[in-house]
């Protein structure tokens with residue numbers, strides 16, 4: 527294990543999104559005195575309401591802006607005397623990447639390269655500077671019924687989203703190898719928890735069950751994902767930032783594989799209990815729809831390196847995490863109503879209208 531790096535000033539990108547906001551809330555609670563600049567473009571997926579807990583904190587600053595704006599990024603790094611970048615900003619939804627890949631290449635590839643280049647120049651003046659790239663297990667492609675992704679698994683992305691993330695990861699590697707930039711790269715499985723945008727499977731199902739709308743399950747519903755609570759992901763990122771050896775990649779996963787249809791059934795049953803509906807009532811809303819193009823069959827992460835080297839393990843059981851998540855959505859229906867606004871309604875119609 528490395529000697530601990532103690533950041534004094536972080537630039538977090540995409541900190542108004544699902545994972546970025548959970549990370550900032552977690553990190554600022556545990557690291558008083560460390561300044562945090564949150565650079566976020568506030569696309570459809572960004573929401574400042576996620577950050578109510580930190581907005582009055584004098585160490586926190588929000589900047590609305592684009593990671594592709596090289597001048598803005600360089601200025602923030604210099605003014606903020608930033609000693610670490612934690613890079614979340616991305617287009618993150620696979621289905622959107624199938625209908626409109628361009629923005630994924632711009633944000634995820636060009637945006638990452640813009641941040642890396644500014645970081646390279648900035649690092650020449652700031653000893654100990656680190657760049658942490660937050661990435662995904664999807665860069666490894668798809669598994670059959672057996673086996674796990676390790677950090678050595680070759681990259682074989684299948685969707686425009688995962689290809690753009692793999693491209694970004696390779697640029698991170700190149701800046702480490704070519705320029706000696708101190709980079710770290712995490713690759714995590716599917717997250718769930720509060721502030722998850724309702725285009726994604728779990729919050730989409732919760733929302734549609736509440737509204738008694740159809741529950742669209744792609745294909746045969748037997749695709750497998752490995753689910754991790756977003757707070758456990760936040761803890762992992764903090765640990766890698768402080769203790770990871772530069773140049774290394776760390777897989778992050780929940781060792782918690784579920785077939786999609788089993789997750790949907792579970793969410794239906796937990797919702798029925800809470801809403802006082804008849805047992806099995808919401809399962810009646812399930813509708814098998816046309817499969818996602820190029821739908822990866824199974825993801826499963828081997829996170830043993832993170833456990834062995836940095837003593838990280840998930841703290842949430844899925845039973846607790848999913849129950850708390852459902853309760854959070856039921857207690858925060860105003861948040862959901864607000865994000866499910868005009869632009870999202872258009873996307874929803876386009877995505878599910880024809881299925």
Ligand code: NAD
Pocket residue numbers: 539540541542543544545546565566567568569570571572573591592593594613614615616617618619633637660661662663691713714715716717718723
């Ligand atoms: P999200 O879509 O909820 O949030 C993305 C954020 O990035 C939003 O706040 C958005 O406004 C911002 N953003 C987009 N384009 C930007 C730009 N050009 N400049 C500045 N900000 C911009 O995404 P998420 O689910 O929170 O994912 C965060 C990161 O974690 C992504 O890099 C994603 O690839 C990775 N990841 C996600 C998961 C998951 O399960 N959601 C799992 C593993 C890795």
Ligand code: DAU
Pocket residue numbers: 618619620621661662663664714715716717725726727728730742743744745749750751786818825
């Ligand atoms: O594995 C990590 C990845 O997890 C992240 O890198 C991505 O940013 C994140 O969006 C997520 O990707 P997935 O494609 O796995 O997540 P999504 O919630 O879109 O879908 C989960 C599974 O559920 C997937 O097999 C597709 C299926 N699905 C999804 C939707 C939205 C359905 O069956 N019906 C749906 O309506």
